Structure formats: C-alpha cells, structure tokens
Amino acid sequence: MVNKDRAPLVLVGVDGSDHAQAALEWAAAEAVRRDAPLRIVHALGMPLIVSAYGGPVRFEPSEEIQGQATEVLRDAVAHVAKVEPAARTETVTALEEAPLALLRQSHPHDLIVIGTRGLGTVKSLFVGSVSVRVAAHAPCPVAVVPSHEGKPATTGLKRIVIGVDGSPNGNRALGLAVDLAAQSEGELVVVHSWEVPYPYDPVALTAAGYRPQEDLFERQSEELVAGLLAEAIDQQRDDVDIDVTVVRTQNGPVNAILEAAEGADAIVVGSRGRGTVRGLLLGSVSQGVLHQSKIPVIVLPKHADEDE
Structure with a gap:
C-alpha cells in the first residue's frame, strides 16, 4: 500500500x-x-x-x-x-x-x-x-x-515540445507542459497540425488559385491553440516563454511533433487524444511519438491525478 x-x-x-x-x-x-x-x-x-x-x-x-x-x-x-x-x-x-x-x-x-x-x-x-x-x-x-548507446543521457528541460489537439487529455498534458517549462525556466513549443479534410482537394484548390477553405482551416487551428493557451496559462503560469507552431501537414501529427522537437530536451504528450486507434494501450499519436523520438517523452496517462 x-x-x-x-x-x-x-x-x-x-x-x-x-x-x-x-x-x-x-x-x-x-x-x-x-x-x-x-x-x-x-x-x-x-x-x-x-x-x-x-x-x-x-x-x-x-x-x-x-x-x-x-x-x-x-x-x-x-x-x-x-x-x-x-x-x-x-x-x-x-x-x-x-x-x-x-x-x-x-x-x-x-x-x-x-x-x-x-x-x-x-x-x-x-x-x-x-x-x-x-x-x-x-x-x-x-x-x-531513450538509450544513447553508452553516451551520457541528455538532461534538463530548457526546451519542451507539446502537441495539442483540443482533446481533454491533451489539454491536461498542455497544463503539465506549461508547469514544467515554468519550473525549469525553459521554452515551451506548442505544436498543432492540421490537414485539409475531405472532400476539399488542396492540390486542386492551389492550382486554381483558390484558398478560402484552406485559410479558414488555418485560422481555426490558430484560434484553437490560442484558446487552449489562454486557459492553461490563466490556470497556472504567465511567465513562460511560448513558441506556437501551427502547421499544415499531410504526414500526420506525429511527424509534425518530431520535426518541431529537433534540438529540444523533451516532448510532452497525453496518453490519448482525438482520433486514437481502439485496442492500443496508448493513443496512436503518443504511441507513434514514443516509437520514433530520440529524446525523452513525458506521457500524462489518461487517469493520472483523478484520485487527488
């Protein structure tokens, strides 16, 4: 016990x-x-x-x-x-x-x-x-x-990357990332990736010189991140250096997070977000980041802190 x-x-x-x-x-x-x-x-x-x-x-x-x-x-x-x-x-x-x-x-x-x-x-x-x-x-x-084949482990949390998607667990993970960045007086990189959904064809739209829907998706993505950050910072800290990356990708959120994490000290993810695959112990994004990351990944499990 x-x-x-x-x-x-x-x-x-x-x-x-x-x-x-x-x-x-x-x-x-x-x-x-x-x-x-x-x-x-x-x-x-x-x-x-x-x-x-x-x-x-x-x-x-x-x-x-x-x-x-x-x-x-x-x-x-x-x-x-x-x-x-x-x-x-x-x-x-x-x-x-x-x-x-x-x-x-x-x-x-x-x-x-x-x-x-x-x-x-x-x-x-x-x-x-x-x-x-x-x-x-x-x-x-x-x-x-991750192991570094006998080399000393990279320590410290001066640059932390987190991917956000608006899911409840992802929002809690953002709160954790804000707190960690504030405690270590480090920088927080917030990543949100988006794709033009079906039935919109981004290639055809671009070729035709017509991008209103694409601009709408990007603006909605930026508004989502701004809202999440306002809530997280209001609840916790207002002294964190934050860099926001909103990126359109055809390769999914895992690649967007890993690309943003080049030169970072750690990645923070929620154990489950939107669009996860049933049957996985972890969500598809957190699982993908864990599989491919060369730096420490801090996972906030779905039920963490519920018994406080």
Whole structure:
C-alpha cells in the first residue's frame, strides 16, 4: 500500500541495461531539479504460486537472485553518486514484474522514469512492453528515456515540445507542459497540425488559385491553440516563454511533433487524444511519438491525478 501523504518522489526502474542507465541519469537530474528523493526500483518478476486453499503468493528469490538484485541497485546508487552527487537516493527490491512494481510504488504527485527498452523485452518492439504499460496506466506522469548507446543521457528541460489537439487529455498534458517549462525556466513549443479534410482537394484548390477553405482551416487551428493557451496559462503560469507552431501537414501529427522537437530536451504528450486507434494501450499519436523520438517523452496517462 502506497502512503499517499508522503512527499513526491521521482521513481526509476533499473535492470542493469544501457536503456535503464540512461533513464537513471535523467531521473537523477530531474530529482535534483525538483529537490525530491530518487527511489530506484529493481523488479525481480518472481513467479506466482497459486493454491486452491489460499490466495496467490510469489516465490521467494534465491540467495543468488537476491545477490544479483543487490548488485544492480548498488551499482545504480554508485552511478548516481558519480553523475548527480546532490541526489538523495533510496532503493527498493520488488518481487513482482516491473510494470506492477512501479505502479504500486507511485502516486499522483510522483514522476516515473523508465527506459525505452530493458532486459527481457521483445527485440521486435520499438518500445518495450514495460514502458508502454506503465505509461498507459500510471497515476502520474511517466518519462520514457531513450538509450544513447553508452553516451551520457541528455538532461534538463530548457526546451519542451507539446502537441495539442483540443482533446481533454491533451489539454491536461498542455497544463503539465506549461508547469514544467515554468519550473525549469525553459521554452515551451506548442505544436498543432492540421490537414485539409475531405472532400476539399488542396492540390486542386492551389492550382486554381483558390484558398478560402484552406485559410479558414488555418485560422481555426490558430484560434484553437490560442484558446487552449489562454486557459492553461490563466490556470497556472504567465511567465513562460511560448513558441506556437501551427502547421499544415499531410504526414500526420506525429511527424509534425518530431520535426518541431529537433534540438529540444523533451516532448510532452497525453496518453490519448482525438482520433486514437481502439485496442492500443496508448493513443496512436503518443504511441507513434514514443516509437520514433530520440529524446525523452513525458506521457500524462489518461487517469493520472483523478484520485487527488
């Protein structure tokens, strides 16, 4: 049972992989920035024993497995002390699988940090199953940090990119992005992409020199973003440096967000927006950004903060 009255934490899952080390470095820097403890979690994923005479229980780890877990956590703490000496660390060894372990440890005021893929994931997946499951179901924001093949992780939030679409979860994600930019005294880039919908043919319109409908769509897009920003800033901060990008695209919102994120430090997305594909744990846009981004992506799950 998680104590919801405790101070906020930054939680990071580690397993000894390069992906986890990149997440650990990013999480340590963010914990120092927030002046929050860094809780390092290592999940053993011990199998369940099911009995007809009682509830399921998990196998206890052998001395060898427990020793390996201790070594993983000890190495993680030593690495944090080297890259972020000011970080205050604590460690947890969990018997359950990594997604469940991280979800059980977290509450709405926390931040969970995970690598794009760790040990035991399917190589054919662009993003590991752990990161997708946690980002879809966490009660708090989740930062998914890509590996940089042994190079130090890029830390800091001086330039944050967010894609907006007017959906409720997207609007909440905008609020989170505004808050993060204000806390880090950084720049916020707000991206909204639009397409000329059927039955309008943009090629034929342009060839004919006739663009009233296209101008209308662009103006509506600009008004949508202005309204969303006015509400977000009014509710939170008015001291954020904001750059708005309204772009017509035939390649969809994922490419528009990724193009705007060149040189940025992080992307913020809601877990579900408009036009998502049924059956996905995450919406199609957030899933696409996670699959392709080379910088950390901060996901605000659909149900985050609802129990506050």
